[in-house]
Amino acid sequence: MPDSTDRRILRQLLAEPEASNAALAERAGVTTAALWRRLERMREAGVLRGVQARIDWRAMGWAVEVSLRVTLDKTNPRAFDEFLAALRQVPEVIEIQSFLGSVDWRASVIARDMAHWQQVYRDRILTLPHIAELDALMLVATIKDSGELAL
Structure with a gap:
């Protein structure tokens, strides 16, 4: 400690x-x-897991960020594995998280602009397997992104 x-x-x-x-x-x-x-x-001890660069995707020309909340159809025992494998193949996905509760997965997706987002959504997101519910939340502003706790 x-x-x-x-x-x-x-x-x-x-x-x-x-x-x-x-x-x-x-x-x-x-x-x-x-x-x-x-x-x-x-x-x-695992307290420090490394040092990493933080990229400002907006400064790189990726103006749109969307948070997807996904609930899967759990009637297929392979749904989680197949969905995750397919989601990992989407190059615009920059973060994937798994949850317990009504939402199974959350993914952060970036796009250059709204036209690019629509293409990614239609061609890559909506074609992912085993989706029962999908909610897309467009990021408007990041208020806090420090990852810090009071030390």
Whole structure:
């Protein structure tokens, strides 16, 4: 379990993930060697799962983002596996999540514009197998997207 120093390091890492280890160590109040050891220990414990780039799809020309909520026809025992395999083949799908409850799957889909979205929806989404219910929610604004908790 991370202690107060680990949480301080994590706060600094979240605030500026591209900072050097020396800068992170200074802001967290530890030596560079201690920072490295603590980061390595948190990686081994699964607290840190890696560092990843976050792409702003809108800046890359993908202006439309839609959240799909899907409920499957569960009368087919292979419905989940077949649906997931087909959904993974849609290149515009950037995130897939599975749920317990009335919604089985949620997927984030991006498109260049509304015409592209209509094509993806008609040709790739509506042809997915075993869909009983499908709800498409168009993203208007992202209010919070930090993934942070109070450390």
